[in-house]
Amino acid sequence: MAQEQEPVTEKKQRYKEKEKMKADSLREEKKKSFGNKRRIFPIWLRLIVILSLMVILFAAGTMVGYGVLGGKESKDVFKKETWTHIVDLVKKEQ
Structure with missing residues (x-):
């Protein structure tokens, strides 16, 4: 039983890591697009x-x-x- 639960937690952990990476990349992209721009x-x-x-x-x-x-x-x-x-x-x- 312990072996069955282990892959599920690993999947959850990988999923959380992917979501965190996506959020970080979106945050960086927003910083780049709205960075030091001045309004015309x-x-x-x-x-x-x-x-x-x-x-x-x-x-x-x-x-x-x-x-x-x-x-x-x-x-x-x-x-x-x-x-x-x-x-x-x-x-x-x-």
Whole structure:
């Protein structure tokens, strides 16, 4: 009986060693791929670009909405009087 159990434990041990070798090789591969790489487009620059695009697209959208859909002059959307009028209309409905 002792001889029957011995091959099973040897198989388990070999299996564990293979798994450990696979894990070690994967770990080394990850270190190589993510090692000392620098980002081409840093995260802080991505945030600045996204925020500036949001501002630009908001301005373009309000100009199109006010000029084309509203039938008014597109550049008038940036005047303070326009926004106070819009705020007054919104508050009047409440």
